[in-house]
Amino acid sequence: MRQAMSSFPASITEAARIDGAGELRIFGTIVLPAMKPTLAALAIFMFLGRWNDFVYPLVITRTPEQYTIPVALASLQGVGTTDYGQLLSGTAIAVLPVLVLFVFLQKQFVSGMVAGSVKE
Incomplete structure (x- = not known):
């Protein structure tokens, strides 16, 4: 799990932050479905x-x-x-x-x- 999470592209989470998403929303709607x-x-x-x-x-x-x-x-x-x-x-x-x-x-x-x- 650690390796999969660390290999997740940072550009996707940065784009979500720019769009105004919080950390919990980024994790729940972007990172978790990808995992x-x-x-x-x-x-x-x-x-x-x-x-x-x-x-x-x-x-x-x-x-x-x-x-x-x-x-x-x-x-x-x-x-x-x-x-x-x-x-x-x-x-x-x-x-x-x-x-x-x-x-x-x-x-x-x-x-x-x-x-x-x-x-x-």
């Missing part, structure tokens, strides 16, 4: 980091009813045997929220990837 692809990528990565968090929920939770999905999936792996059917179905369920989030933010995410590829 949508960056915010979408940040949202996906932040959600993925929290969704796949393993160590903290493993330490904090006390009963199997409180387990998060990664901790529950790890508990399905036994010492001698592993039920791969349960493990793979649990993994498919764990992927669904991330997939739904990506589908909703796909437009901003893809536009951010190709934004710098075309020179005008």
